[in-house]
Amino acid sequence: MHALNGAGITNSSLTQAVKVADLVYFDGPIVCLYRNEQRENLLYSWVDSDDECQRWIVTRVSDVQLDDYVNKKSPLAALIAGPKDQFLYVADIDKHGRYRSVTIVSPGGLPPEYVPADDSYYDDEPMLSESAPREERIPIEGDWTFDDLSSFPNLYASIYSLAYFTRKGAPGDAFEAYPMRDGFSSVHFFNTIREQVPAEDRSELRALSYASPGAIVFKLDPDVASLVRQIYRRSKERHEDIARNYSATYKILKELKLLGADATKVNIDRKGSDFLVKLGNDFARELGLEYKPILERANGPLMALKIVLAFHRRLLKLGEFETTGKIRVPVVS
Amino acid sequence: MGFKYEKQHAGISNCPPHAYRAVERVSFRFVANDPPLPDDFLPVALRPDHEPLDRDVRRCQSLGLSLFASEKAGREKFNYLRKKAPLIHKKVGTMIATGTITPKDGLTSDIERHGHFTLHEFATASLHASFKIIGTL
Numbered sequence: 001m002h003a004l005n006g007a008g009i010t011n012s013s014l015t016q017a018v019k020v021a022d023l024v025y026f027d028g029p030i031v032c033l034y035r036n037e038q039r040e041n042l043l044y045s046w047v048d049s050d051d052e053c054q055r056w057i058v059t060r061v062s063d064v065q066l067d068d069y070v071n072k073k074s075p076l077a078a079l080i081a082g083p084k085d086q087f088l089y090v091a092d093i094d095k096h097g098r099y100r101s102v103t104i105v106s107p108g109g110l111p112p113e114y115v116p117a118d119d120s121y122y123d124d125e126p127m128l129s130e131s132a133p134r135e136e137r138i139p140i141e142g143d144w145t146f147d148d149l150s151s152f153p154n155l156y157a158s159i160y161s162l163a164y165f166t167r168k169g170a171p172g173d174a175f176e177a178y179p180m181r182d183g184f185s186s187v188h189f190f191n192t193i194r195e196q197v198p199a200e201d202r203s204e205l206r207a208l209s210y211a212s213p214g215a216i217v218f219k220l221d222p223d224v225a226s227l228v229r230q231i232y233r234r235s236k237e238r239h240e241d242i243a244r245n246y247s248a249t250y251k252i253l254k255e256l257k258l259l260g261a262d263a264t265k266v267n268i269d270r271k272g273s274d275f276l277v278k279l280g281n282d283f284a285r286e287l288g289l290e291y292k293p294i295l296e297r298a299n300g301p302l303m304a305l306k307i308v309l310a311f312h313r314r315l316l317k318l319g320e321f322e323t324t325g326k327i328r329v330p331v332v333s
Numbered sequence: 334m335g336f337k338y339e340k341q342h343a344g345i346s347n348c349p350p351h352a353y354r355a356v357e358r359v360s361f362r363f364v365a366n367d368p369p370l371p372d373d374f375l376p377v378a379l380r381p382d383h384e385p386l387d388r389d390v391r392r393c394q395s396l397g398l399s400l401f402a403s404e405k406a407g408r409e410k411f412n413y414l415r416k417k418a419p420l421i422h423k424k425v426g427t428m429i430a431t432g433t434i435t436p437k438d439g440l441t442s443d444i445e446r447h448g449h450f451t452l453h454e455f456a457t458a459s460l461h462a463s464f465k466i467i468g469t470l
Contacts, residue, residue, distance in 0.1 A: 027377040046418050095382050117416035
């Protein structure tokens with residue numbers, strides 16, 4: 001491996017850090033996210049290896065830097081060139097996970113072969129580790145009204161709960177039949193499915209700190225929380241296509257006089273039913289949501305379609321919290 | 334037909350995943366040797382530098398082989414990785430090889446994002462013998 005121009009340290013606090021996710025993985029981890037005991041983000045980026053060890057550059061990154069990287073706003077090169085601490089760690093780790101050496105180096109002192117390309121932008125999905133926390137910490141800022149404080153946890157739990165059924169596939173109970181002809185039905189539907197999520201995985205508000213920067217912390221299943229983040233990011237990236245698709249679907253339902261129809265009672269022939277399934281499937285796919293589990297549990301294709309449309313409206317509300325600067329949906333919990 | 338790494342599959346749930354199928358498909362793989370050697374087709378879980386994984390889905394994946402459905406997809410992935418880690422060839426090899434996998438070779442995933450898929454080999458598979466180098470990375 002290349003010689004390093006830096007200062008070796010012993011008793012590095014890195015050894016206490018816990019892996020949260022592999023951000024880039026191909027036949028082994030390439031870029032990983034760890035957290036230390038202070039819950040700070042440490043980005044591990046593979047740079048070299050020999051027969052004994054894998055060599056990683058480790059840099060402490062803020063939540064915003066991490067968000068910008070995973071959301072393709074800044075390349076890996078920027079995190080390596082401008083570390084939060086003004087220096088980088090280079091860690092040689094053996095196959096048993098032991099830190100054989102840790103060296104502090106300046107970004108300018110790295111061998112050129114260790115420096116990522118200027119356009120080293122992210123294009124992967126984080127893969128969570130078993131040790132990923134069973135909680136989601138959503139940073140909050142700005143002026144929160146009492147209404148915000150009461151509505152946000154419900155909104156998040158609604159999105160999480162439907163995502164839960166698409167990801168986990170269990171339990172097998174059907175969704176309770178709701179007419180889904182107005183907003184009240186949707187609210188009742190989402191309230192009900194929240195209760196159908198098994199207690200150990202149910203989204204629960206664990207903490208709320210309003211100090212700036214504050215945070216809302218939910219207890220939940222990390223895989224589903226990851227899915228929610230993916231869906232949310234996707235809906236932001238493709239919001240124009242999704243809005244167009246939503247509007248077209250809405251118009252079709254209006255034209256067919258199904259918008260205000262009771263989804264549990266309306267009679268739809270086979271052809272119409274297939275058409276509604278296709279509409280729902282296409283829209284769910286646009287959102288990155290698996291449609292089959294929803295269709296299987298819903299009381300017919302009209303209810304399933306309306307569930308997905310209502311889910312989208314909830315994503316938009318979540319987006320409003322972010323665009324008004326009240327929350328920042330994290331990349332990794 | 335038995336899998337090549339059946340012993341390692343034991344204790345991992347849904348491995349190989351139920352959705353995997355036997356297919357015939359022209360495939361591409363990063364390799365380090367010309368002609369390819371058995372080591373070029375060793376799943377990541379069996380490599381000496383392998384980091385232990387903690388989740389069944391990942392443990393299972395690491396017993397499969399990473400392949401691409403086109404040369405273009407393989408090269409794009411390599412370039413993507415090289416932008417993050419310029420010495421990535423030390424991990425994955427410096428050449429790209431191609432061959433056709435058949436239903437007798439094992440079970441594969443669907444072609445995933447960016448043209449990647451995974452093959453869990455049957456015990457009789459011997460891909461290194463049928464894959465040929467087509468270029469450097």
